[in-house]
Amino acid sequence: MFTQEMVHNALQTWCDNVVAVGKVHAEGGDVEAFASNVLSENYDYDNGKVLFKPTLTFGAQTFRPTKEGALSYFIGGNSDYPNDNGFKLKPWVKVWYSKEDFILHGDLAIVQCNVHFIGDDDSHIFVNKSFVFKQCEDGKIRIVLHQSSLPYQP
Template identity: 85%
Template sequence: MFTKKMVHTALQTWCDNVVKVGRIYAEGGDAQAFSLQVLSDNYDYDNGHVLFKPTQTFGQQTFRPTKEGALSYFVGRNSEFPNDKGFKLKPWVKVWYSKEDFILHNDLAIVQCNVHFIGSDDSHIFVNKSFVFKLCEDGKVRIILHQSSLPYQP
């Protein structure tokens, strides 16, 4: 059964991994290899199906149902996804979630929250997120749905 603590751990892990990808990249490390590990450890691409709609995607490549598409959004450098610049490479130096709400249902947690990103250049963006986390058979919590959008600005 999914618990409140598991929700908070999954959200914090997601935020920490965004910062870590940027730090690895800024230090000259292999951000792509780390991002692939994140996609295996924290998303269910290897075992099932993932619904992923990144913040800054559009057209025919709005949705990223494949690990390759998700990786391209994270770190760019994929000719199949020419508009991807590598969102996680900024680097982001602080990422946190707020105003989370969730529904726990057996092995799933359905979550909505705001996520704030502070860049090394002091830039700040905040996005609305929806996640569905699944407690998988191997005991790991993985994302099966990740939807992200900029807040509506009337």
């Protein structure tokens, strides 16, 4: 059964992983292996289906139903996804969530929030997020839906 504490832990883990991927890249580590592991541990691509709509995607590659597509969005460098620059490589030095709200439904948590990103160049953006977290058979919490968009600016 999903709990409020599990929601907060899942959101914080997601935020921490954004910073961690950028740090591995900045330090010259194996960012592809690290980011692939983040996807396996935190998204349900290896065991099921994931609905993922990254913030800065469009056209035929708006949605990323495969782990390969998600990895490309995170770190770039995949010729099959020529518009991906590697969002998580900036690097982001601080990431946090705010204004979260959620519905708990059995082994699922349906969550909306804002996520704030501070870059190493002191840039600051925030995006609107929707997640569905699932408590999987192995006990781990993984994302089965991740939708992200920039706030509407009239």
